[in-house]
Amino acid sequence: MNNEKEKLGRREFIKDALRTMTAAVIGGMGGFIGGRAAKNTVWQLDPNKCVQCERCSTHCVLTESAVKCVHAYDVCGYCQLCGGYHRPGAKIQDTAAENQLCPTGAIQRTYVENPYYEYTITEALCNGCGKCVKGCGAFGNGSLYLQVRHDRCLNCNECAIATVCPSGAYQRVPSDRPYILKGQQGQGS
Amino acid sequence: MSRAVVRPKSWVMFILLAICLINSAALAQDPARFPKPEFESGYQQPPTQTPPPRSTGREWMDVFVLAVALGLTSYFALKKRSRRAIWAMAVFSVIYFGFIREGCVCAVGSLQNVSAALFLSDYVIPLTVLAFFVIPLIFTLFFGRTFCAAVCPLGAVQDLVMVKPVPVAGWLQEVLGLFRYVYLGFAVLFAATGSAFLICRYDPFVSIFRMGNDFGMMLYSIGFVALSIFVARPYCRFLCPYGVLLGWMSQLSKKHLTITPDSCHVCRLCETSCPMGAIDKPTPEKLPVTREQGIRRLGVLLIFVPVMIAIGGGTFSRLDVFLSKMHPTVSLAEKIDLENRTGTAGTTVETLTFRSSGTPAETLFAEAGIIRKRFRIGGWLLGGFLGLILGVKLIGLSIFRTSTEYEPNRAACFSCGRCFSYCPNEHQRLENIRHY
Ligand code: SF4
Numbered sequence: 001m002n003n004e005k006e007k008l009g010r011r012e013f014i015k016d017a018l019r020t021m022t023a024a025v026i027g028g029m030g031g032f033i034g035g036r037a038a039k040n041t042v043w044q045l046d047p048n049k050c051v052q053c054e055r056c057s058t059h060c061v062l063t064e065s066a067v068k069c070v071h072a073y074d075v076c077g078y079c080q081l082c083g084g085y086h087r088p089g090a091k092i093q094d095t096a097a098e099n100q101l102c103p104t105g106a107i108q109r110t111y112v113e114n115p116y117y118e119y120t121i122t123e124a125l126c127n128g129c130g131k132c133v134k135g136c137g138a139f140g141n142g143s144l145y146l147q148v149r150h151d152r153c154l155n156c157n158e159c160a161i162a163t164v165c166p167s168g169a170y171q172r173v174p175s176d177r178p179y180i181l182k183g184q185q186g187q188g189s
Numbered sequence: 190m191s192r193a194v195v196r197p198k199s200w201v202m203f204i205l206l207a208i209c210l211i212n213s214a215a216l217a218q219d220p221a222r223f224p225k226p227e228f229e230s231g232y233q234q235p236p237t238q239t240p241p242p243r244s245t246g247r248e249w250m251d252v253f254v255l256a257v258a259l260g261l262t263s264y265f266a267l268k269k270r271s272r273r274a275i276w277a278m279a280v281f282s283v284i285y286f287g288f289i290r291e292g293c294v295c296a297v298g299s300l301q302n303v304s305a306a307l308f309l310s311d312y313v314i315p316l317t318v319l320a321f322f323v324i325p326l327i328f329t330l331f332f333g334r335t336f337c338a339a340v341c342p343l344g345a346v347q348d349l350v351m352v353k354p355v356p357v358a359g360w361l362q363e364v365l366g367l368f369r370y371v372y373l374g375f376a377v378l379f380a381a382t383g384s385a386f387l388i389c390r391y392d393p394f395v396s397i398f399r400m401g402n403d404f405g406m407m408l409y410s411i412g413f414v415a416l417s418i419f420v421a422r423p424y425c426r427f428l429c430p431y432g433v434l435l436g437w438m439s440q441l442s443k444k445h446l447t448i449t450p451d452s453c454h455v456c457r458l459c460e461t462s463c464p465m466g467a468i469d470k471p472t473p474e475k476l477p478v479t480r481e482q483g484i485r486r487l488g489v490l491l492i493f494v495p496v497m498i499a500i501g502g503g504t505f506s507r508l509d510v511f512l513s514k515m516h517p518t519v520s521l522a523e524k525i526d527l528e529n530r531t532g533t534a535g536t537t538v539e540t541l542t543f544r545s546s547g548t549p550a551e552t553l554f555a556e557a558g559i560i561r562k563r564f565r566i567g568g569w570l571l572g573g574f575l576g577l578i579l580g581v582k583l584i585g586l587s588i589f590r591t592s593t594e595y596e597p598n599r600a601a602c603f604s605c606g607r608c609f610s611y612c613p614n615e616h617q618r619l620e621n622i623r624h625y
């Protein structure tokens with residue numbers, strides 16, 4: 001009986017020692033990587049790398065992608081014939097649906113003053129396909145570009161779009177600077 | 190421009206050249222084809238809207254909720270011994286960590302972030318993710334796997350849908366359970382080489398929490414949930430890589446849930462109560478092998494273990510070319526190489542993008558070579574680890590710990606509390622409480 005007890009006591013002692021050691025290892029490891037740990041990060045795509053492959057619109061885990069088109073107004077030329085708005089070869093440069101490049105009609109065109117027009121993205125309609133981005137980049141100033149919208153993004157541990165992005169545009173950025181913007185806003189922050 | 194200047198002084202030439210260079214660099218950066226309009230009507234350019242992400246405060250709030258939930262569940266499992274309270278906690282976790290927080294980041298997945306942070310010098314892990322990894326381990330080190338009982342959203346979802354669990358034979362459970370180690374090994378390998386987050390990619394429950402995904406994943410998720418109705422916690426028992434770590438912690442745990450509130454009378458009533466097959470029976474009086482036989486067998490196995498480690502390591506390190514295909518850089522390099530050899534170009538969006546980026550193929554190949562080398566080392570480690578696990582499991586088969594009670598197996602028990610009500614002592618205890 002005494003022997004049994006001794007045996008149990010010994011076992012408990014070994015276990016205590018092992019537990020302390022394990023806790024120390026976890027703590028040490030936590031400290032090691034914790035020392036380099038950073039503030040929270042979120043996914044963002046670098047518009048300068050993006051090649052508008054359209055995967056952003058189809059590979060997000062959300063049925064309606066978290067990626068949307070945004071507009072750097074201060075880069076925009078306010079063109080009458082907009083490479084992002086008008087389908088190439090559109091005869092009449094007006095707002096008729098058959099002349100629009102955007103498949104969901106998410107771009108609003110409003111007259112500002114002769115000869116300038118303002119283009120605005122209706123985010124609720126945009127599906128992030130980047131067709132307009134491609135058009136604007138090819139024929140205009142490149143003021144339309146894609147961004148992960150953080151009011152929608154779930155911040156997946158592994159972004160499903162990042163795994164298929166052909167240009168390596170996706171990266172994690174600090175959550176207090178969650179956008180990679182073009183124009184003044186991009187340089188300012 | 191400089192051609193127009195006839196025999197200029199060299200410094201003029203230099204300045205002109207510099208201006209040209211600066212100009213062209215600026216143009217390449219910002220190809221403003223159309224000048225910025227000068228508005229006369231007082232039109233103001235609106236800024237680009239930048240809705241902020243979930244605040245860091247809320248992430249810390251989640252860490253806090255995690256700690257509190259762990260504390261409560263441990264209390265319910267060890268002290269209060271209430272299956273109903275544990276069940277309620279599970280409902281809470283599915284709602285909060287599952288449906289409200291929509292899955293990410295969970296402790297199971299955080300194991301990849303930690304691996305990446307340990308092995309990749311340029312990977313930074315957010316502190317909250319580190320907390321999600323460490324806190325459940327520490328709790329398990331003291332109270333057993335109460336995290337699995339009702340805090341882990343993946344475990345909780347399986348627990349809640351477990352309606353008609355069929356018993357799985359002990360040996361089958363052991364064998365299937367080995368997949369967890371394989372999964373763990375691969376998850377760490379791919380995370381530590383920066384290739385992929387396997388656990389996230391094949392998480393069977395996250396599409397349920399987010400109520401949407403592509404068709405294939407949705408089918409997979411629904412299949413898993415359906416399976417969980419008849420097989421108790423299939424993901425936990427046969428796949429979960431984090432569960433391996435938790436099992437190790439639990440074996441060392443200071444305290445642990447017990448089936449009986451006081452001492453076991455060996456009435457056998459709880460014998461088949463655990464749908465997870467996590468109850469250890471008392472060892473028979475007569476051991477199946479004599480002491481001498483056991484020691485001899487152990488000796489053979491102890492020699493065998495290093496051999497298995499070597500075989501495992503050797504095998505997996507030879508799979509480097511195959512395994513490294515998971516890394517995007519390596520897979521791109523292979524595509525480029527194939528195109529070069531077949532004399533084609535731009536057969537995929539990836540290669541087209543790479544070719545238009547102007548990076549020389551040699552740089553890419555060199556990078557891919559470095560990554561492959563990492564896979565060779567990683568393969569040694571992974572194979573060695575799997576060999577070691579197999580060896581230890583075999584040794585475990587020939588070591589007999591004597592026990593005179595029905596006890597939860599510390600590594601396997603999820604602390605769910607289903608077995609409580611089978612113990613007559615428990616009914617006595619509840620009776621006593623009522624009499625007070
Ligand atoms: S997946 Fe990458 S390249 Fe394709 S549209 Fe999105 S950011 Fe651009």
Ligand code: SF4
Nearest residue numbers: 060153154156159160
């Ligand atoms: S992190 Fe998830 S939700 Fe956000 S863009 Fe990527 S896949 Fe979509």
Ligand code: SF4
Nearest residue numbers: 337341344425429432
């Ligand atoms: S075994 Fe894994 S999935 Fe199951 S409850 Fe535990 S941590 Fe969660």
Ligand code: SF4
Nearest residue numbers: 463602603605606608
């Ligand atoms: S608490 Fe009881 S029923 Fe639940 S897993 Fe542990 S031994 Fe099985």
